[in-house]
Amino acid sequence: xxxxxxxxxxxxxxxxxxxxxxxxxxxxxxxxxxxxxxxxxxxxxxxxxxxxxxxxxxxxxxxxxxxxxxxxxxxxxxxxxxxxxxxxxxxxxxxxxxxxxxxxxxxxxxxxxxxxxxxxxxxxxxxxxxxxxxxxxxxxxxxxxxxxxxxxxxxxxxxxxxxxxxxxxxxxxxxxxxxxxxxxxxxxxxxxxxxxxxxxxxxxxxxxxxxxxxxxxxxxxxxxxxxxxxxxxxxxxxxxxxxxxxxxxxxxxxxxxxxxxxxxxxxxxxxxxxxxxxxxxxxxxxxxxxxxxxxxxxxxxxxxxxxxxxxxxxxxxxxxxxxxxxxxxxxxxxxxxxxxxxxxxxxxxxxxx
Numbered sequence: 518x519x520x521x522x523x524x525x526x527x528x529x530x531x532x533x534x535x536x537x538x539x540x541x542x543x544x545x546x547x548x549x550x551x552x553x554x555x556x557x558x559x560x561x562x563x564x565x566x567x568x569x570x571x572x573x574x575x576x577x578x579x580x581x582x583x584x585x586x587x588x589x590x591x592x593x594x595x596x597x598x599x600x601x602x603x604x605x606x607x608x609x610x611x612x613x614x615x616x617x618x619x620x621x622x623x624x625x626x627x628x629x630x631x632x633x634x635x636x637x638x639x640x641x642x643x644x645x646x647x648x649x650x651x652x653x654x655x656x657x658x659x660x661x662x663x664x665x666x667x668x669x670x671x672x673x674x675x676x677x678x679x680x681x682x683x684x685x686x687x688x689x690x691x692x693x694x695x696x697x698x699x700x701x702x703x704x705x706x707x708x709x710x711x712x713x714x715x716x717x718x719x720x721x722x723x724x725x726x727x728x729x730x731x732x733x734x735x736x737x738x739x740x741x742x743x744x745x746x747x748x749x750x751x752x753x754x755x756x757x758x759x760x761x762x763x764x765x766x767x768x769x770x771x772x773x774x775x776x777x778x779x780x781x782x783x784x785x786x787x788x789x790x791x792x793x794x795x796x797x798x799x800x801x802x803x804x805x806x807x808x809x810x811x812x813x814x815x816x817x818x819x820x821x822x823x824x825x826x827x828x829x830x831x832x833x834x835x836x837x838x839x840x841x842x843x844x845x846x847x848x849x850x851x852x853x854x855x856x857x858x859x860x861x862x863x864x865x866x867x868x869x870x
Contacts, residue, residue: 519563519775520644521652522669523556523574524637524661525626526597528584531609545610551802552584553607555683556654558768562799563775564593565815571596573644575637575658577627578603591813596644598637602627605658626658634661641669645676650779652771653697654683666692679778682727683771693725699778700727701771704734715739716746731774731788736764738792740784749788749829751796765795766804773799785829793823 529551535544560572572593576584577600584604585595605626611619645651651673653666666688673680674696682689682697689702700722704715715732719741722730729742737750773791776782782790795803798820802813 518647519568519570519650519652519779520648521556521560521563521570521572521574521654522641523554523572523654524629524665525656525658526552526554526557526574526576526581526584526604527623528580528587528604528606529553529609530606531611534610534612550583550587552587554655555768555771556652557584557588558766558803559652559654559683559772559775560588560593561591561813562769562772562794562803562815564591565799565813566772568776569649570594571644573597573640575600575627575629575633576604577601580604580606596640598633598640600627600629600633602629602658626656629658629660631660634665638668638672642672645673645678648673648678650679650681650775652681652683652775653692654768654771656684657688663687664691667695670695670697681771681775681778683767693722693727696726696728698728699774700730701767701774702730702732703767704732715748716741719746731770733765733767733770736796738765738770738788740788742784745784745831747784747788747829747831749785749792749827751792751823751826752828753826765792766799767795769799769803770795785831788829789824789827792827793820796823798823 531549531551533546535546554574556574557572560570563570570593572588573596576582576597581597581599581604585597588595605624607624608622609619610621651669653669657663657665666682666684670680670682670692679699680697681699681701682692683701684692685702689700693700702718702722704718715734716739719730719732719739722732723741723743729740731738731740737748740747740749770791773794774787777784777787777790798816800814800816
């Protein structure tokens, strides 16, 4: 079982605006609710592709109840620690007749008390007893110390559970020394015309304690490990359809890196799978959780096409080409789901972790 932790979960509330305002009041639709937060997205993507997953973290108030209910609709089991505060909400108001005109508003996260943190820590330790891996994602709500992720990494390491950490800022600064197995970070593009030094950032993360570092910048991902470096990007050479040029959806990217971390895939295979998911294969809902997208629908046709467009370059071995069959999600209701074997991604045994 893969456990995802979202300490600052959010409820996305989407409204569609109606006709022109009457007496100064603009009519809107009834709200559509969707659970959000990067760890929640990771759990959804893993579940959609047939993995055994559990979403946990902190949730409270009416918003927290709706977060849990929405995940249940997606078939994602949950084990959130309940808090007294209200989980944050994101509001989206969109006119269906106007493109890219949605108004968005966000609330601050809840304050977490010492008692609530203690209850979560106890819950977390229990979850680690049955976990194959843990994914720690996103920002921290008010009241939690900056080294919270560091403690969670240590708890997992004590029982031999691999840790994938997706964080930045102070959260990453305090957690990196606790030696997470994989860190997913994001690099700014810097000044106009200046190429971001993803290699230096990845090397710094390794030096500070990460087992491996995947740095996303723009539409590419650069990985640094103790054994080498790889860069993955989408290229339109040899394909007869437009290649997405925007940045990958962060939650889908993290989810795409998890199976390879557990099953020992080569880095080219990990990056190819993750980038194909994050640039459209996992579905549009991964990048627009507050919109009207069809629930958790993975786009297998897009995923397969994007696999053909991903190019992975390494310092010594050049360009790695796709040499394996496509991994497919489980059929709804199926008791087993196909997955790559530990030895070769071209095999699809019906086995878990």
